[in-house]
Amino acid sequence: MTAALALAGLGDIGLHAHLPALLRNPAVRVAGLVDPDPDRRALAAANGPAYADLAALLDDRTVHGVVLATPPWVTSELIATVTGTGRFVLAEKPVATSTRAASVLRDLPPAHRRRVQVGLTYRHDPALELLREWIADGVLGEPLLVRAHIHDERRDAALPEHTRRIETTLAHGMPVLHEGAHVFDWLAFLLGGPPLSVEDGWSLRTRRDLAAPNQCGARLRYPRGAVALVEFGWLTGALPRCELSFLGDRGHVLLDGRTFAMELHTADGVERVDFEPDRATRCFDRQLTRFVELVTGVREAPEPDLDDGLGALELSERVAGIAEEGARGEGTVSPARKYTGAGRPGARGRTP
Numbered sequence: 001m002t003a004a005l006a007l008a009g010l011g012d013i014g015l016h017a018h019l020p021a022l023l024r025n026p027a028v029r030v031a032g033l034v035d036p037d038p039d040r041r042a043l044a045a046a047n048g049p050a051y052a053d054l055a056a057l058l059d060d061r062t063v064h065g066v067v068l069a070t071p072p073w074v075t076s077e078l079i080a081t082v083t084g085t086g087r088f089v090l091a092e093k094p095v096a097t098s099t100r101a102a103s104v105l106r107d108l109p110p111a112h113r114r115r116v117q118v119g120l121t122y123r124h125d126p127a128l129e130l131l132r133e134w135i136a137d138g139v140l141g142e143p144l145l146v147r148a149h150i151h152d153e154r155r156d157a158a159l160p161e162h163t164r165r166i167e168t169t170l171a172h173g174m175p176v177l178h179e180g181a182h183v184f185d186w187l188a189f190l191l192g193g194p195p196l197s198v199e200d201g202w203s204l205r206t207r208r209d210l211a212a213p214n215q216c217g218a219r220l221r222y223p224r225g226a227v228a229l230v231e232f233g234w235l236t237g238a239l240p241r242c243e244l245s246f247l248g249d250r251g252h253v254l255l256d257g258r259t260f261a262m263e264l265h266t267a268d269g270v271e272r273v274d275f276e277p278d279r280a281t282r283c284f285d286r287q288l289t290r291f292v293e294l295v296t297g298v299r300e301a302p303e304p305d306l307d308d309g310l311g312a313l314e315l316s317e318r319v320a321g322i323a324e325e326g327a328r329g330e331g332t333v334s335p336a337r338k339y340t341g342a343g344r345p346g347a348r349g350r351t352p
């Protein structure tokens, strides 16, 4: 069966990652391309019928599902609209700008929730599967010290439109709210579940005129004694290396934050692992294959699902809140908080 899929949101990630993946997949027919911006529609129009409004496309009963590559401030309502018509959704993360704004998603009936796959794209990467095996097999030893340095969106004088777009996004919240969803999803996948606590956080603005701090970070405790130091930064004129590292008593893994090339250092030497093709292509392809399996009934449940998306959002928001308090304390760190996992069914309340 061919899956008839529409793409809503013809911006950066829609046109450069989702649309190519849809066009590469032989099991997909591109049923429509949606964006309110006529310039964005013009860029994509050669690849399928273009619409200004998703509602017009949803009148077409042959459409099975929609890929939402929209800003988080419109994504949650669109998820509710599309699942309400019986269609499947692959929704970009974050699924909302805040847990409060995500209330429409928490209220979705179970049958609608089961039709939502969340675009935590890089959890599909084979590099993470291999690293998880190494960790579980004790190749690195336990407990682990994890460092995640996520620096992106360089301020480039030659790309003023890009800078304007990222500054607008920053006005909706610190980088952890946008990048954290991915990173916390990887860490939960690798370390055996979500963190037990967020110990402290910090944030700062590298320029006074920015709408929110563009640098922030936190210290988290994970199962089996792991400690993670995470930091997120945007909009500086130069960027530090984007990298994650996992250090245990027996070994050290460096994971390149952009390519997911890995280096395993142990007493036996250094092993380097690269995967083909490039990270975005392989992850967007694997993600779409899983979505097509969901749409066509081959797969029973979405992966990652809405609970994963809401859990990642809740944790990102909690870290942002703690990081902001840390900034207001002028050098003092904010007190330890327990991660509630709210947004996941059966989650326990916050431990004081």
Ligand SMILES: NC(=O)c1ccc[n+]([C@@H]2O[C@H](COP(=O)([O-])OP(=O)(O)OC[C@H]3O[C@@H](n4cnc5c(N)ncnc54)[C@H](O)[C@@H]3O)[C@@H](O)[C@H]2O)c1
Pocket (backbone or CB within 6 Å): 008, 009, 010, 011, 012, 013, 014, 034, 035, 036, 037, 040, 054, 069, 070, 071, 072, 074, 092, 093, 094, 119, 120, 121, 165, 178
């Ligand atoms: N999975 C990933 O690796 C990844 C990478 C980058 C961005 N993202 C996420 O993808 C989303 C989009 O990011 P982007 O960088 O492409 O943003 P963008 O601003 O470049 O594009 C968003 C597009 O959505 C359109 N849009 C707005 N409202 C719409 C509506 N109601 N219906 C249809 N289209 C609408 C806008 O006109 C714009 O063209 C964000 O949530 C972002 O966090 C994910």
